[in-house]
Amino acid sequence: MIEKLTKVAERYDEINRLMADPEVLADYQRLNELAQERSELEELVQTFRRYQNVEQQLQENRMLLDDQDPELAELAAQEIESLEAEQEALEERLKILLLPKDPRDDKNVIVEIRAGTGGDEAALFAAELFRMYSRWAEDHNFKVELLSSNETGIGGFKEVIFAVKGKGAYSRLKYESGVHRVQRVPVTESQGRIHTSAATVAVLPEADEVEIEIHDNDIRIDIFRSSGPGGQSVNTTDSAVRITHLPTGIVVSCQDEKSQLQNKIKAMRILRSRLYDMEQRRREEELGAARRSQIGSGDRSEKIRTYNFPQSRVTDHRINKTVYRLDDVLNGDLDEFIDELAQNEQAERLQALAAETA
DSSP: OHHHHHHHHHHHHHHHHHHTSHHHHTOHHHHHHHHHHHHHHHHHHHHHHHHHHHHHHHHHHHHHTTOSOHHHHHHHHHHHHHHHHHHHHHHHHHHHHHSOOOTTTTSOEEEEEEEOTTHHHHHHHHHHHHHHHHHHHHHTTOEEEEEEEEEOSSSOEEEEEEEEESTTHHHHHGGGOEEEEEEEOOTTOSSOOOEEEEEEEEEEEOOOTTTSOOOGGGEEEEEEOOOSSOOTTTTTSOOEEEEEETTTTEEEEEOSSSSHHHHHHHHHHHHHHHHHHHHHHHHHHHTTOOOSSSTTTOOTTSEEEEEETTTTEEEETTTTEEESOHHHHHTTOOHHHHHHHHHHHHHHHHHHHHHHHO
16 A cells, blocks of 8 residues: 555656646646646545654654653653554545545536325425435535426425536435435325325436437437426427437436427436436446445435434434434435445445455
């Protein structure tokens, strides 16, 4: 590990030298590429240099343990205890930083929420999940863009698709894919019985046109009249768009925009992301790299979290974590879950890496 880290630090220093070169400064594209590479290496190199510094301090303090002055020796022993704890923490951090980075982590995401079992109650829950993610995104300075929705008329969504834009959006939201359950007494329930409903969440990294090329002869585009709640143009113009990807059978519909062109652009974004996600899964299976757990797997059939209203309880079943702050969670306070899910994924990847190199 030290040899690898040393090479990374040397590359980091080389980048800094290159970025001071007048020829490189005059080449905007080259300068931008180097700045991006430096940014990616910065935390790793700074952590490694702190690790080296701690190691040097440990050696110096160990030499003082045999000092004739007992007070100085005692101070050195205390310092060693503190430095060894920091060294251990730095080692763990370096191992995590050395793990291969998921190239999708920095991408924007497209989130698809669909009401599952539970009828109108499931649709209302889907709307609450949409609001929860929107508030989470707002708190983290991400931008939310509604792409498509199918409303029920009573404030719920049969389906809602939206983009979350910002660097690192996928790295945080990828753990939200799966089945979310809600347990509560519906407004329409006169007997006061608790019902269980569900909504499915899919989090897809947004692909650009370079990554996923869609040929015109592979798609069929149908134009139809918008329906359901909407603006003045709804039910008056043929602006809704349905795109069918013929090789895979994937169908995407968009009708939220007044412009047919805007609906087509949004539908193509959704289609491109679904195809990208499908291709990534196929590659992982071919390489035998199918994930070893449901954490971050994006398995949309797996029950991942339960929201229990009578007990104000939220339970994430993948990490057996329960909090009694339902209102806070539904208001976007998700980081406690996301952080722990990320830590668990890192621990599993470290374990897998250790097993491979053993």
